Amino acid sequence: MTWSATARGAHQPDNTAFTQQRLPAWQPLLSASIALPLFFCAGLAFIGLGLGLFYSSNGIKELEYDYTGNPGTGNCSACALADQYRAPPLRCSCAWYFSLPELFPGPVYLYYELTNFYQNNRRYSVSRDDTQLSGLPSALRHPANECAPYQRRASGLPIAPCGAIANSLFNDSFSLWHQRQPGGPYVEVPLDRTGIAWWTDCHVKFRNPPLVNGSLALAFHGTAPPPNWPRPVYELSPDPNNTGFINQDFVVWMRTAALPTFRKLYARIRQGNYSTGLPRGSYIVNITYNYPVRAFGGHKLIVFSNISWMGGKNPFLGIAYLVVGSLCILMGFVMLVVYIRYQDQNDEDEDEE
């Protein structure tokens, strides 16, 4: 303010709205006349939303089966018995028979669900090396310390993928067979094992190390698979676009769950005749029972579900919206009562003023 320095004291503060704290302001008063309509509108909107959610959630079909194999719960008990030990015999199989009386509309998703499995255990969830998984060759040979004790084999070979999460990869596998007519042949329903992970995960976050001589196996040369794995990582799938670190089962597994009970997507059913859903008929799910859960009291479930615009079946959200909406309206009425009760007084006061 040099131009006016002569006109006023050198130390005179600027007389602006900001310095004088007189900025043009809006001082809203939470009057009932604003709040009441707001509450009623919000209440109605929420109820509407809640109804929509509730019905769309109800429209979603879900079929789940606990194949943990607790005694007396189906034919997986035999495998489950073997599960008493840490390392179950490979390829113990069992099956789940079910029949659909009507079309299970598509797209149908196949999930597996684990309970009481603490993927969010801190020690567990940090036991990974994102650098290694992002395909950096140096990290491939030098896994991060967080991976210990699944960092290196006793032989000194680095483990790829390292860490407890990778080591505990869910290795049950499912195949779905459909019998159109009773007594007819069982046709295998094609399960699409791709597109089950976040696109960004299997295209950005997880990368295979650069191929050596066009071979993924050579790229992984000098590393060892995690101790629990029967095969090296590059043999996870015969599909070259779905093997190694970018194997989608693996990627899905590596996206750890938030809660001890979680579902993970196993496959989508969307091909051929089954793109519209599962037609009625009998089905067999052949389960390769590998994964031990009974030791820690966990359960394994297999779930068929379809989705709507709002995702999977989720009655809670709709109900919650309904509750919130009705609460809003209730609060609106309470406010109305209070307002009416005290309005007279206020009017009088204002008159006095």
Add this chain to the structure above:
Amino acid sequence: MGDAPGRGGAQRRRLHKQGRAEKYELRAEGPTSMGSLAYGEDLEEEKNSAFTWEVKANSRAFNSQFKTSFLCWQRQKYKSNVIRTAKYNAFSFLPLSLYEQFHRASNLYFLFIIILQGFPEISTLPWFTLFAPLVCLLTIRATRDLVDDIVRWRRLGAGGAPPHIYHRPHPRSFLWKKWANLCVGDLVCLHRDNIVPADLLLLASTEPSSLCYVETADIDGETNLKFKQAPPVTHLELTNIRNMASFQGKVVCEEPNSRMHHFVGCLEWNGRKHPLDSGNVLLRGCRVRNTDTCYGMVIYAGFDAKIMKNCGRVRQKRTKMDRLMDKLVMLIFASLVLISVALSFGFWFKVRGFKAKHHYVSSKHLHGVATETFFIFWGFLMLLSVMVPMAMFITAELIYLGNSIFIDWDVQMYHAPQDEPAKARSTSLNDQLGQVEYVFSDKTGTLTQNVMTFKKCCIAGVIYGPDEDKEESPCQENPYLWNNFADGKLLYRNSRLLCAVRHNEDKVVREFWRLLAICHTVMVQEKDNQLVYQAASPDEEALVTAARNFGYVFMARTQDSITVMELGEERVYQVLAMMDFNSIRKRMSVLVRNPEGSIYLYTKGADVVIFERLHKKGMKEWTTEEALASFAEETLRTLCLAYKEVDEGVYEEWRQRHQEASILLQNRAHALHQVYEEMEQGLQLLGATAIEDRLQDGVCDTIKCLKQGNIKVWVLTGDKQETAVNIGFACQLLSESMVILEEKEIVRILEAYWETNNNVQRGKGHRKNRFLPQVKVAMVISGEFLDQLLLSLRKEPRALVHSMNGDGDEPWQEPDEQRKDFLRARRVSLMWRTLGIQLRSSGLAPQVTNSGTSESPEVWRERAFVELASQCQAVICCRVTPKQKALIVALVKKYQGAVTLAIGDGANDINMIKTADIGVGLAGQEGMQAVQNSDYALAQFCFLKRLLLVHGRWSYMRVCKFLRHFIYKTAASMMVQVWFAFYSGFTAQPLYEGWFLAFFNLLYSTLPVLYIGLFEQDVSAERSLELPELYTAGQRDELFNYRVFLQALGHGTITSLVNFFVTLWVSHDSAGPVSFSDYQSFAVVVAMSGLLSITMEVTLVIKYWTVLSVLAIILSLCFYVLATWATQSFWLFRVSPSTFPFLYADHNVLSHPSILLVVLLNVSLNTLPTLALRVICQALKKAGPEQVEEAPSEEMITVEPGPYLHRGSRGRRSSYAFSHREGYADLIMQGTSLRKAPGVHSDMLLADAIPSEEEPTPGVRASFRSSRKMSLLGRRRQPRQAEVSAEETQPAGPASASAAADRQRGSVGQSPPRKRESAPPPSGGPAQPSGPPSLRGQPALPEENGSPWKIPILSWTSWPYSWQKLLQPPGEGPAPPPGRSPPEAGPTPPPAAGESPTDGQPARGEPSLSESRLSPT
């Protein structure tokens, strides 16, 4: 009590000698502090006062041999004169500021956590989560420190090194040297208007007697001149530069200390020792005035200088809120530990399972259960450490800073005439400004402008006010143009009076102005052909200037003459005697022989004093008195003027006695007083002057406003009681309807309080009400009384010894005064002692009564006093020392637990400013000392209103809202971690992404809270000022306290619960290609819900929506978007995949509509209920306050206390006030200060005889305006006062007879028990002189009585004093005949009795019995 006077006496003498030029050295300074509030400083100083400081003149070698060593590091003992004000330099900045920062517990805690994070076993959070905020915090703080330091360095560095000064190492001449190069022992030559560069011993000056005038505005804020004087020996010897060069004197004195007006030392030179006191010392920062050249020797340089010692050690003040915040943080921390422990227990049970059963993690839990649990505990502690709101401190600091800047910026607190904006020097006390309950104000320069203006006068009964016709000729030419000497600054104009003066016909008018021109102690100086008056008091200057403008120009004075230009005619008056003003005489007289040869006595003084001495009383006197009353109404300060012609013969005879008296070796002052008294009789009244001690603008309004805001205003002043009370009325602190308590009443009340307290034991509930009846009460108390009240028990022995040994050596004091003081001291102390004894003997010790806490009697009486005082509407403490000011503040702080604010402008206020919670310095014309020590600097008192009611209230409200919201926000966002622990197997898994945690408090949620802290306004500034009642919320800590804290915490917890569990339940069985059952999505949803909930809450909290608030909210959301986008971007992921693991998490999750619905659900669940609550609360509150406002306002209690108030009916309030200091008349009469032929030094010897301007003993001045005051004692018995007084006159005789008998025995050293017998307990009956007679009670005794002051003595039942024997003519009758009537009563028909106090029965107006005793029946 019987112990030797030894040390105390010596100390007193010393102090009195030095007290010449100082205002505040009222009494022995040692023991003014109290045990419970002991100032370590003082004790330290006492210890330091060994005389170990040796300085030899002109000998740097000698002086530099002294070293002090600290460990193995040695340095010069004597500091150089360099003053370094910067705290840091380039190298020390980083380590020092880090060191300072890590002094704060919270920083240390975070450092500790960060170190913990280094251990992978327990590291639950990524390293950057806490590191980033801490670095930000440290950087912000360090930057602020640095800026502060630079600012300080700029400011002081510029002012601290004024260019050059003469200094001599050269034998021939003085050389220019920089200040910084001065060393201890150097000789310095100063010229007129130089600033003294260090504490100097004045060696010589060009003035007669080596006087040197200094202005101490920079030190104590007083603008009038003070004089210092060189020791006689150096004055005589060091007459030229050569002598100076060879001067080898050695000064031995105390170590440097902070006592400004205290210096004791001696000068060793040529084998002899010469005493030095503070009258010989020029302090650094003074300005030399009126003195051509003076020479001094540096004693204390640099930081050793007294002023620097005083500036030092700025105590860090902390606000209530700050302390509360600390406590809350501790609380939060403690609860975190508890939660961590609890969660670790959870883990304890889980970990077995993990180890044994959960094969996928068992290899990660290799340690033993206990070890694992131990690790997890630390892990949780670290995880939850984000709950300790570290960012709160950063943000709070920014807020404090911002609010301080707003104070600086406020145009309405800018004082244009001085070009002085308000300045918040401390940036950490703003919120406390909104909680002030007590304001302690200085008077001079704070409430008043310290400008005395001649406002009105009354000549011969005619009042001449200022002309009212200003609007007719606004620019009328100066009416004083005819007068060459007129001072244009006088605003007083009255053409009628001017006419009267110029016609020169009325003798009274002539004598009136002549008196004003002659009777004063002003010094005159010619400067640029203009007369410049140097007065000891602004009052005098105003009077003399008025006379000057009316054509009676005081031209010059010599030792024995005064030259006055009277309407163009120069007349020289021969001064025969000058009877100086002092606070007991309350008048000043000059005896002159006019050019015609006749002798006149001119007297001016307090109305009561003058009226007692009038020759006759007629119509003129009557009207004058009415005029005085009207002046008093206007709270003008009045002086009465009177004169008489003295016969040559009478004068001759009087001169003899005067001569005799003035050569007396003992009791000279007293004898002189007596002689003066004889002369000042039978005066003729000329009129009265009324001077306005102009209040600063808006003082009344401000005080009224503050009172409405329930802020108590206490005035603490070093000034006299009359002046203080006058100002009290002027600024409407006191009102006519108030009952003013004075010492006696206070004692009575406290006594009663004690009794009731003892009887109604533990009656804490109604204790408060017991004090006072329902009337408006004010308290006027003096420093001396305060000392006695609060310290007498401890100090009693010494006090008594002092009085007992008050013989010739003691500076003189009017005996009845002394006696009275003494008695009062005794009474009070006895009372306390009785209490003390009661305490010990009876089982009712206050240990029992006072809530079980052990309270010593000292504590008890302090508490009682403070409680009493805080019941009063107004408290005025006069004649208090700076230390007492601080003491009072400390007392209130201690016993009321209230926030105190001290405001002052002078150095005498520094102590109080530093002691109070908030110190406000007025940057007036009176130096910068107060400002330098203050937290806030204002230009005018009236800005205090805005500072407190607007800025203070806003700051408080803002900080409270900010804190509340911050705590809510922290709880809402971070409690989720705890809930998540239940689902993650108590493994201390963080729920949020590390970057979210790191940025949440820094970026995502800070701006809106910052906005609240900086800009929020609940009501506008105007409304705040209109409704001071709003201020009380802060005093009651309403907006933030433990309740609010818990509320906020609870609210936050609920929000976190909603966010977590709703998300949890929704996610439970939802699945799909893009579900949020995975950890990252879940974290994103919860974080997002939390952030939005908090933001919504902010929008509800903000009541003052501006562009900035919208911007703040949008920006913080933008920050979230940007930072999330950045930290989850591929680019950063490529750099370090493990640091940025949440690759595209938000993008994936939030692109799904159903997840947005979840977020919406969370946010509305959090927002809508609080919104509803707010609406309902507001509706209820709106209905509420109207009833509350009906609470009894102040006005309601103003109900007249009825017959007890008798203004007007029983005598008016004397509005006499005169801030004059004695001593100048002596200076003039001895010619010490007047330029005469050099070499006349004989008067030097007399210098010591100059009476000190301060009274020696802690005497309590009687109040002579006490006609208004209501003694509770008196009130109770008033109805039968007449009879009682009639009865009482009888016993007076015998009582005093016995006293006389005592005296004859001449026992000087009374033993204590005996005294107690002779001094009746204070609760004694009316017959006992419980209340000292006021000065007015001193009867106007006729000439027939040789010693007028003996009557009061005799009226006291008392014990002998040694001086009484000396002065009492042997055989003097015990008491005057009780029924004697005043001689004046005969000739003049007195006005209706009781209406005028001048009729020789001044005590009539007094309700106090002891005084009515004196009056004839």
